[in-house]
Each structure stands twice: as structure tokens, then as C-alpha cells.
Amino acid sequence: MSDLSLEWVSQGGWVVVSGKNxxxxxxxxxxxxxxxxxxxxxxxxxxxxxxxxxxLNQADELHxxxxxxxxxxxxxxxxxxxxxxxxxxxxxxxxxxxxxNHFRVDYRWHHLDGRPVLGAKRDGxxxxxxxxxYLLPSELFxxxxxxxxxxxxxxxxxxxxxxxxxxxxDLLPTMAERGPxxxxxxxxxxxxxxxxxxxxxxxxxxxxxDFDPVLFAAKPTSAVPASSxxxxxxxxxxxxEPEPEPLLPEQLQKYxxxxxxxxxxxxxxxxxxxxxxxxxxxxxxxxxxxVTRQVQHAGGELARDFxxxxxxxxxxxxxxxxxxxxxxxLFKETREFSERVQAIGLWQKKVxxxxxxxxxxxxxxxxxxxxxxxxxxxxxxERVAELATAIRHAIDEGRPEVxxxxxxxPATEQSLASLVEIERALAGGEPQGGxxxxxxxxxxxxxxxTEGGNEPHVLLVRNxxxxxxxxxxxxxxxxxxxxxxxxxxxxxxxxxxxxEGLDWxxxxxxxxxxxxLLADDMGLGKTFQTLAFLAWIRGGMRSGxxxxxxxxxxxxxxxxxxxxxxHDIHLDTPGLGNVLRAYGxxxxxxxxxxxxxxxxxxxxxxxxxxxxxxxxxxxxxTLRDYQHSFGRVSFGVIVFDEIQKIKTPGTQxxxxxxxxxxxxxxxxxxxxxxxxxxxxxxxxxxxxxGALGGLKEFSRRYEDxxxxxxxxxxxxxxxxxxxxxxxxxxxxxxxxVLEGLPIKTEHVRAERMPDVQANAYSAVxxxxxxxxxxxxxxxxxxxxxxxxxxxxxxxxxxxxxxYIRSSARLMAxxxxxxxxxxxxxxxxxxxxxxxxxxxxxxxxxxRYDLARTPMIISGEVAGPKRQERVDAxxxxxxxxxxxxxxxKAGGVGLTLTAANNVVHLTRWWNPAVxxxxxxxxxxxxxxRPVNVYLPMAxxxxxxxxxxxxxxxxxxxxxxxxxxDLLMPPAMSEEDARRLYEETIG
Numbered sequence: 008m009s010d011l012s013l014e015w016v017s018q019g020g021w022v023v024v025s026g027k028n029x030x031x032x033x034x035x036x037x038x039x040x041x042x043x044x045x046x047x048x049x050x051x052x053x054x055x056x057x058x059x060x061x062x063l064n065q066a067d068e069l070h071x072x073x074x075x076x077x078x079x080x081x082x083x084x085x086x087x088x089x090x091x092x093x094x095x096x097x098x099x100x101x102x103x104x105x106x107x108n109h110f111r112v113d114y115r116w117h118h119l120d121g122r123p124v125l126g127a128k129r130d131g132x133x134x135x136x137x138x139x140x141y142l143l144p145s146e147l148f149x150x151x152x153x154x155x156x157x158x159x160x161x162x163x164x165x166x167x168x169x170x171x172x173x174x175x176x177d178l179l180p181t182m183a184e185r186g187p188x189x190x191x192x193x194x195x196x197x198x199x200x201x202x203x204x205x206x207x208x209x210x211x212x213x214x215x216x217d218f219d220p221v222l223f224a225a226k227p228t229s230a231v232p233a234s235s236x237x238x239x240x241x242x243x244x245x246x247x248e249p250e251p252e253p254l255l256p257e258q259l260q261k262y263x264x265x266x267x268x269x270x271x272x273x274x275x276x277x278x279x280x281x282x283x284x285x286x287x288x289x290x291x292x293x294x295x296x297x298v299t300r301q302v303q304h305a306g307g308e309l310a311r312d313f314x315x316x317x318x319x320x321x322x323x324x325x326x327x328x329x330x331x332x333x334x335x336x337l338f339k340e341t342r343e344f345s346e347r348v349q350a351i352g353l354w355q356k357k358v359x360x361x362x363x364x365x366x367x368x369x370x371x372x373x374x375x376x377x378x379x380x381x382x383x384x385x386x387x388x389e390r391v392a393e394l395a396t397a398i399r400h401a402i403d404e405g406r407p408e409v410x411x412x413x414x415x416x417p418a419t420e421q422s423l424a425s426l427v428e429i430e431r432a433l434a435g436g437e438p439q440g441g442x443x444x445x446x447x448x449x450x451x452x453x454x455x456x457t458e459g460g461n462e463p464h465v466l467l468v469r470n471x472x473x474x475x476x477x478x479x480x481x482x483x484x485x486x487x488x489x490x491x492x493x494x495x496x497x498x499x500x501x502x503x504x505x506x507e508g509l510d511w512x513x514x515x516x517x518x519x520x521x522x523x524l525l526a527d528d529m530g531l532g533k534t535f536q537t538l539a540f541l542a543w544i545r546g547g548m549r550s551g552x553x554x555x556x557x558x559x560x561x562x563x564x565x566x567x568x569x570x571x572x573x574h575d576i577h578l579d580t581p582g583l584g585n586v587l588r589a590y591g592x593x594x595x596x597x598x599x600x601x602x603x604x605x606x607x608x609x610x611x612x613x614x615x616x617x618x619x620x621x622x623x624x625x626x627x628x629t630l631r632d633y634q635h636s637f638g639r640v641s642f643g644v645i646v647f648d649e650i651q652k653i654k655t656p657g658t659q660x661x662x663x664x665x666x667x668x669x670x671x672x673x674x675x676x677x678x679x680x681x682x683x684x685x686x687x688x689x690x691x692x693x694x695x696x697g698a699l700g701g702l703k704e705f706s707r708r709y710e711d712x713x714x715x716x717x718x719x720x721x722x723x724x725x726x727x728x729x730x731x732x733x734x735x736x737x738x739x740x741x742x743x744v745l746e747g748l749p750i751k752t753e754h755v756r757a758e759r760m761p762d763v764q765a766n767a768y769s770a771v772x773x774x775x776x777x778x779x780x781x782x783x784x785x786x787x788x789x790x791x792x793x794x795x796x797x798x799x800x801x802x803x804x805x806x807x808x809x810y811i812r813s814s815a816r817l818m819a820x821x822x823x824x825x826x827x828x829x830x831x832x833x834x835x836x837x838x839x840x841x842x843x844x845x846x847x848x849x850x851x852x853x854r855y856d857l858a859r860t861p862m863i864i865s866g867e868v869a870g871p872k873r874q875e876r877v878d879a880x881x882x883x884x885x886x887x888x889x890x891x892x893x894x895k896a897g898g899v900g901l902t903l904t905a906a907n908n909v910v911h912l913t914r915w916w917n918p919a920v921x922x923x924x925x926x927x928x929x930x931x932x933x934x935r936p937v938n939v940y941l942p943m944a945x946x947x948x949x950x951x952x953x954x955x956x957x958x959x960x961x962x963x964x965x966x967x968x969x970x971d972l973l974m975p976p977a978m979s980e981e982d983a984r985r986l987y988e989e990t991i992g
Contacts (some may be wrong), residue, residue, distance in 0.1 A: 011041040013087050017133055022076040024053065024069045024087060032067035036859045039849035047849055048802035049086035052079070055845025058863035073132035077148035082802050084142065093134055093141035095124050097151070099179070099190040105172070105197055106279050108162035112154050112175070112194070147187060150178040165276060169201045169287035170225070196283045200254050201225045203289040205296065206339045208264070209314045209347050216311045219264035220299055222254040223339055225289045250341050259284055274300050291329060295337045298324045314348060318659075319610035319632035326595065332564070335628050340659055375429045377416065384414050388433055395426040482519045488547045490514065499577040501532075501539060504744035508536040512673070513543060514733040522672035522694025524650075524725075526738040529677040529923075530930055531745070534573050537646055537673060538583075544644055544671075545583050545621070556643035556670065558583060558622040563649055564590060567624045570648075584621025590629050612636035627652045627660050634663040642669040650674040653693060654686040656702060665693050678919065679738070680975045684709045687973060691725070695735060713974070722973045740970070741930070749907075750936045751929055755959070756823055757943040758815035759950075767798035768946055768954075775991045784987045791954040791990060793840070795944045796913055801846040807853055810846070815944035816955070820912055821854070823940045828855060828887040832935075833880075833906035837924050838913045839893045841865065847912075848891060855887065864901070865893040881905045894924045903927040907935040912942060914958055918966040919976040957989045 011033060015024045026033040033041060035057065042050045053069055056062035063070040076089065084091075095116050102111040116124035116134070128135050132148045135141075143151070153174040160168045176199055179190050203225025209218040253260055259280050267278045267286075274296035278286040288296060298321060302313045313320050318338050325334055376385040386394065394416065397409045401418035408415045416422060490513035501509065508525065515523040527533050547553035560570055567590060574582055589597055589612070597612045612633045617623055617640050630637055645667055647653065653661040672694050680686050688705045691698050699705050699721075708717060725736040742748060760768060771794055775787035797814040804810045811817045820836075827834050838844055844863050852860045862876045880890050880903060890903070894915045906928045915921045929937045943955035950956060961982060968974035 011038065011043065011046065013046070015087055015089060017073075017130065020073055020131060021063075022071045022073060022089075022132070024071060025067055026069075027067070034067050035064045035069050039852045039860050040856065042849065042853075044806045046086055047807065047853070048800070048846070049083040051801055051845045051849040052083050053087075054848055054860050055841065055863070058845070058848070058860075059865065074145070074148060074152070077132040077143050078145040080802075090133070090140050090142045092144045093136070094119055095127075095136075096187045096189060097147055099150075099154070099188065099194055101191060101194055104193075105199065105285055106277065110162075111158055113158075114151060114154055117189075144187070146178060150175060150188060153178070165287065166290055169199055172199050173201050197285065198283060199285045199287060200280075201287050201289065202254050203292050204251070204337055204339050205292065205299070206341045206344045207299075207314055207317060208343065215306065216314060217306065218303065218310065218314055220268060220296060221260060221341075222263070222286070222288075223251045224254045225292070226336075251339055255280075255284070255286070268296075268300065269303070272300065272304060273297050291325075291333055292337060294325060294329070295321055295334075316610065316632065316634075316659075318628070319634075322632050323598065323610045326598070331591065331594070331628075345658065375433065377422070377425055377429075384411070384416070386411075386429070391426055391429050391433065395423060395430075398422050398426070484517055484519050486552055487517060488513075488543075488552050490517070491543075498579050499535065501535065503746070504739060505532050505536050505539070508532075508737060509539045509543070511733055511737050512536070512540040515735070516540075516544070516671060518732045520671070520695070520733075520735060522674065522735075524674045524676075524679065524690060524694060524736040524738075526676055526679045526736055528738075528740045530741055530926070531739060533675045533677070534570065534648075535577055537675060538574060538577050540673070541583055541622070541644060541646070542578055548643065553643065554670075556641055557587075557618060557620050558644050558646070559637070559640075559642045559667075559669070560622065560624050560646045560648065561627055561630055561664070562624070562646075563652065564626050566648055567626070570624060587616065587620035587623045589617070589623055589625040589633075594629060610636075614639050627664070630667075631660045631663040634666060637663075638666050638668065640668065642667065644671045644673060645669040647672065647674045647693070650676045650690055650693070651678060651681060651686065654681065654689050656685065656689045656692075661689060661693070665696075679736070680969070680973055682975050682977050683979075684713075684973065684975060686975070691735075698735065715968075718968070718973060719971070722971070725973075741926070745931065748929070748931075749933055751925075751939065752936065753939045753941065754823075755941045755943060756819040757945050757950075757956075758819045759947050760815045760944050761812060763813050764794065764798045764815060764944065765946055767794045772991055775987075784984065787991060788954075788983060788987055792913075792958075795954050796838075796840065796843060800842065801850065807850045810850060816912065816942045819942035819944075820910055820940075823908075823910055823942065824851070824855070824889070827889075827908050831886050832908055833883075833887065834889040834908040834910055835903055835906045835924075835928060836861075836889055836891050836910045836912055837894050837921075838891065839865075839895065839915070840913065843913075844891050844893070851889065851891075857888070861889050861891050863891045877901055877903060892924070892927075894920055901927050902930065902932065904930065904932040904934075907933065908938045908940065910940045910942065914941070914955075914962060916978040917976050918962045919969065921962070922966070952990055954986075954990050957986055961986055 010028050011026055012028070013024055013026050015022055017023075026035065026038050028041065035054075038050045039047070039054055053062065053071070056071065056075060057064045057069065061072065061075055079087075079089070081092075093116075095118055097114050098117055099112060099114045102113070103109045116127045118124055124136055126136060129143075129151060132143050133140055134143055153171055157168060157171045157175060160171065162168075178188065179194055180186060180188055181195060200222075201224065202222040204223040205220045206223070207218045208221050209216060211217075255263060259282070262280060263278060263286060267280065268274075274288065274293050276288055276290075276293050278288075280286055299313075299317075302309055302320070318335065318340075321338060322331060322334050375388060375391070394409070394411055397411070398416065398418050401407075401409045402423075406418055408418050410416075490510060508527070508531075512523060512525070525533050525536065527536075541558055544553060544558070548555045560567075562570065567588075571586065574586075587597075588594075594612075597616060599611050599613050610633050614636050617637070625637070647664060653664045655661055674690055674694055676690070679690060685702065685706055688699050688702055692702075709721060726734045726738060728734045742751065768791065771787065771790045775783055775790075778787075796816055797810075799810065799813045801807075801810050804813060811821055824834060824836075836847070838847065844865065848860045848863060851857065862880060864876060876890070880888065883905065888905075890906070894911075894913075909925050909928060911921060911924070915924070925937075925939055941959065943959060944953065945956060946953040961978075965974065965976055965978070965982070969976040
């Protein structure tokens, strides 16, 4: 093969590895191709570090950080010629206590028999003793380096010292542990907790609202991206972010909240807690907790308002000194917080009029009543005046409520106003909210404090959780506006499907829909279609056919600039008119905080400026924090981009979005359902309240035990137009509407497992059948998934061919790649296991005699570098080439049309993620037929029940259900159980 050899030298913080052969130095990129079989696995590991940008590639030298050198396995160390690990242990001792400024940590080295090591000198990851040099194992290097960093930090920087101490603490042994690291009893028992976020635990005491803060851990300074893990569990894939765990054990949390936090008038940076705990607040959290402590101390209405909208108050108090994204991360809206807020009645019972309008306008109302805190209370028409009189007397006497046939009715001005509306309807007038079947007056009514008439702080919406208490019954809008392309849309010509999308939106408007869901597949131009629709609406406003009102676009922060960019690209002057940016630095100019006795500004915006703007851009978080300001404005159209941000019922963001006043709401998303069908219910309840019934009944019917016929009817109800009305949802896939896309063909390439793989697979199955504990299912699925790829690492076999022949899936893959090479085409190889990516890069370079090792795009690669690799691949010469990608990191945001072959070496649990990966090359710009290859390993004699086959069938079924019946594509716990039983059972 080659006489390639490697040498190393320690230079500063790097281990510099160089390669050479008989002709001299060898470039690093050629190492995999020239490596002898014994050296190939080690070079594969090193090349993986280069691709991850951990090691630096500089011509014939590879610069490896000391920490990465210490983490190398013994086999790789030996192949490179690095020293062995030292036969010694580390003992850590301290000076003073950790809550004191003079606290310091030192370490010394001991022989394995306990004798001190004399004359030991450490240089990074290397330690020298008596002329011999050793390379420390990773855990000893990490803790020694962390101790050095800790001691170098000044005592005046306790927060940085706390962050470093967390690293040390994680490596220290507990009192019961013994190993290569030992420590003094004091260090073994102390625990430092570094807090970076909090939530509130509100409660009511003698009618007064109070609260305690609950702390969460600070984010680590460096975290391993999720995509770098060997494999994700089926129940974790695409799951919502789990609720954070409290930082402190419950008894310490209680001690901190009740004894230490309330002890001082301001927040402290450090708190000593029982049992050797030291609590340290991050600097931003300390500032937020200072605001929290002031509000807590003031109590009363300020505390009540703060609990209603904590993020809004924090943003007002800290916005001038802190980035809004940082403020957003400081407060966590947990389920416990939401449930407690509702349980203690901070959302005062809201009373609204209920008028069931008759079918014929000349008839009196069929039924009237009140909606009291979401519950309907029907009233006999002749007793409305009687109830109004009773409420007036109760208000005068200071009583909080009156009983009406045993039902408590709040004695408030709001109740009286609702009864006035009912009396007006009974007298023949139309309720101010407008007519409609079972119409409930003004769903977006603001709650105002009856005590003092203060600005509202939270908008209360009627949630259709248990049953439908609010629905929308659209009536055609008039006058009818010609559904044409507005003259301001001059700079771009819409494609046919985009023109059809615009026509659909115009028909939704004319039909009187309160909202619509544009759920086109990514890449079909949802933004462009929306801008065309908004230009049409703005044209109607300028001509006087539509009442003038501002347009609001709500989107994640990163997309708002793109909306302006797309506006300027597609719309000619004047476009949508003057834009108002209600986010980021521009938000400060809109604030007109109302202040308080603590000079803590209540979150209020200048609504006059919002109403005067033609179109407004804001984020979901800003909408939530300033909901009372936005809620006072009547918008012509609200666009919710990436509306899955409000897919969770009952959260503050979701309720704020539902509480807005708009003539029409347009939701945009390429994934209307992510994890459960309730996502779709929540989106539709924002656009068309009541259209899908109550959440409880919806979940029972469609989620508990879904019937395919019910799901089919559900999709038809949303996406099939009626005889006189358009569908409320438009969802189209690229292959359905884009003209010019080439043919896409799926190829299943199955191979029977060789003996070594079949034996390993059978052992996994036998172990899964033997175990009875609860965690066996997921572990067994992961083990079967891994062994179905390959039972061996590259370092465990003598040659590349032996490595390939040990795996049916690898044999099938190489057969496919051989065919692609013969055709002179390029390929995308998707595999998420990091070790397999590195192994395959070297194997493929040697097998196909590539000039360089195939590029790897994974979660470790930064955005700019990733784009450089994409550009290089796209611009590369014709002929065979391939790139290795992680499905999650490489499945979004990349265009790789230079390839027309996709190989899914490992399958993702979610078929939507797999489809996004394929779409990297199957998109506009692709000129050649696209081939999608699915290599599969089948167990001899058990092909039907092999893991690869069962997973393939499950993904195929979920893909079809997601497309045809709106089922969520992510794998559920039931799916995982079914897969387990079909393969193990």
C-alpha cells in the first residue's frame, strides 16, 4: 500500500502530527489513501477531528489540541506513537472554604501504591517523571486544566470561578468513589450550583398574591450538539424541548426561597445553603432576580401584575442594559407556573355575553346567556333585567358576586356591560361583536383592572379545551374586490402554483374566513404568495374598498429581516407602505413604560405609532410581552410565520396570539403537525376558533385510537373546498406542483447479514428477551439499529474489505456506489453515527482512489465552514464524488444539486427528516433523475422481522399517513413499542 509513517511533537498547546513516506512529507488529505491497514483506523479518527474543525489541517501537518490527544483511545495513541498513560493518581486538596475569596485548589501526583511522585512536571496533556514522558488520560488532563484555570481567575470574578468549578465538580469523586482521582473530604462533599434562569411558583395567602423563585441551571459554556451523538432515541427525535429540571433539590429550593432570598432587600451573587451547597447566580440572572425581589417585597397589585406577565416586566426593567434574547432565556414558562397562575385565579373570571342569533334576522334571539370564566350560563330573557339589578346592588354593597339559580356571577362592571349587550340584542339591536350563529361577542375583548382602570397586562382568551365556547361563523365580505394581481407586484412573476395560492387566499378573504393556513412544502414560496396577498389587501385599502388598518407580521427573529428583503425584491414602490420594526433595538423607541412606585416600567408600547404604520414586524416573544399593547390595535391582516411556535395550547405565547384583533389571520408553516395532532388543533383554534371542536373531544377522537377514515375526513374538512367556500387549508408538495422537476425513484437494496453480523444481531435480540426492566425497549432498538449498520469498528478488522464484508448494509452501499461511480455521477451519503462517518471517509477515499477524503457535514461544523464545503462540492469537476452528511445537520438549508443520488445508510426515526435530506438534491435546479437508495440488512431466515425491514415499513406507513391523513411524522412511543414487538417478539 504505502510506507506512510507518522511522527509527532508537542508545540505549545498542540500536538503536531506529521506524515511522510519515501518521497518526503505527505499532505494530510492524502493520509487516508496512503495508510496501511494497521494505520487506517487511527487516521480515520484524526481525519474526523479535522472535519469537525477540532484539529487543524496545515499541509503535511495535523495540529491536535492537547485535550483531544488525551481523549484518543489506546489503539490510536499506539498507532501514532504517542506515550502511554502514567501509572499514577491525582490527589486534590484545598485552602480555605469555597465561599471565601482566598479559596484555592491544588493537586499532587501519587504512585499507584500511594507514594508521592517526586519531580513530576506537567506540560499540557504530557507529564514527565525522571526522564520518562507520559500522556495523561482525558479525565486527569481535564481536571488538572480546570484547576489551573480556576486558580488563575481572580477572587473578584466569582461568577467565572463558579463556571469553572462546575467542570471540576463534575470530575471530583464522591465520598464513596475511588479511582485515579482522589480528593479531601471537604472537596468530596461540597456542591456548587450555578443558576442561570428561573421561573415563579405563585401562591395565594389570605387573598394576597405572593411567589417564590425556582432556579434552573446556567447553560454550559460549551455543549455538544445533539447531532453529534451516536444516535438519537426514537422517543426523543423531534420532540418538544423538555421542561427544565429545577437546579436544587426540593428541600434546598424551599430553604433558598423562604429563608435566603427573602433575607435581603436585593439579590446576592452567592448564597450559602445547608449540606455544603453554594448557590451562585449568573450576572444576568442576578439582575433579573433583583427586579424580582423588589416586586416580591412591594407585593400587592405590582406582584399580581408581575406574575401575570413576568417576561414583559423583565424586558422593560432590563431591556436597556441587556439583549432581548438574553432576557428571554432568563425566565422559563413551565407547566407548573401556568397551572398555578390559573389555579389561584389571577385570570379573573371573565364574563361575556352569549347571543344565539336566529336563522332569520327578523326573529328574536333563540337563546341568550353569559359566558362566566369559560362556562355558558343560559338566562331566561325575562330575567336579564333582574340579574342586572342584583349585580348593581352587589357592587354598591361591595359583595364580590351574586347567586343566580345557584350559579355564582361576578359582581363587576364587566358583567353589567355584558347584560347591557344582551338587552340590546333582545331589543332588536345587533350585538357589537357582529352577527353570527351562536356568536360570542368580541372574542378579543381586553381585561381591564376594575380597580383603578389600569392598562391591561394579560389578554384573556376563551379556550375551547373542554368544549367549544367560542367559534367563528364567517359571512362573505363586501364589497367584492376583483381577485387580480395588484399592480404594485411588478418586480416578480409568480409561478403557476403561486398564482393559484394567491387566488385561494383572495377567495378565503372574500368568503369571510377569519383565517387560513398556508401549509405548502418548503421551497414553494409561501413568503412570496403572502406578500402578493398583502399587496392586494393594501391596494383595497388605498382604493377605499377595505377599511384602512395596519398589517402585522409575526415571525421568529431570524426571519424578520428576510421579510423586508423579500418585500423589496418582489414589490415595487410603494409596496406595503411604511414599515415599523417592533423588535430588537427598534423596540426601545416604541416603549412608553407607565412606571410604578419601584420605577419598574410596565410593558407598554406606543399604540398610536403601531396604528399609524402600514405594516409592522415583530416576534412571537414581543407579541407575548406586549400583548396588551398589540391587543388594542385592530389589524387588517396578521401573518403568523412558522406558526408552529404557537402549537402548544395554554402557553402565554399561544394565548397572546389568539387574543389579537384582526380582520384576517394567515398562518404559514411547512410542518402543520410535528409531534401530535393537537398541534393542528391549536393552529386552527387560532385561525378559526371552534372549527375543530373542543380539544378534549378532538384528542379523544383523533389521537387516542385514530381511525383512518376519521383522519381522512379531517383532512378533507380542512383541504377540500365546498360548493361556495374555499378550503381553509392549502397544502401542496413540491412533486405535485413544481414543473420541471426530474423523476425521483426509490431503490431498496437488501442484503443478508454475514455470519459475524447475524450472530451479533441475534445476541442483541436474546439479551432484549432476557431483560424485563422498563428501559429495555429503547436500549434494544438502539442496539439493533447499531448492529444492523455494522457489528465492528474499522479498528477491529485487518482491512477495509473485511470491514465492508462484516456488514450487509455496507456491502449493499458499496455496490450502489460502484454503480454511481460507473455512471460518473455524484452522491450524498447520509449517516449520523459520528464514528461511522470518520471510518467511512477513509474507506471510501481508498476504495475509489479519491484525490481527497470525502467531506463530512455534521452538527460539529460551523455554518460558514459548512457552506464552504457545499460550494466546493457544487463547483467541483464532473465525475464521481460524494459527500457524507448527518441527516439533522445536512438535511436543512443546503442545496446540493451537483449530486443526483442519495444513499440513506442509516434511517432516521422521522420520515420527514429523511425527506428533507433527500430534498438537498431534489429541488429546483436539479436537471437529472434522482435516485434514492435504501440499503437494508436482513437476518437470514428472519428477513420479514429484521429490524431494517420493520423500520422501513413503519417509516413508509408514517410517510403515507402524514401526507394523506395529516398524521404526525415523528415516531411516537406506540410506534417504538410496535417496532420493538415486531422485531423482538
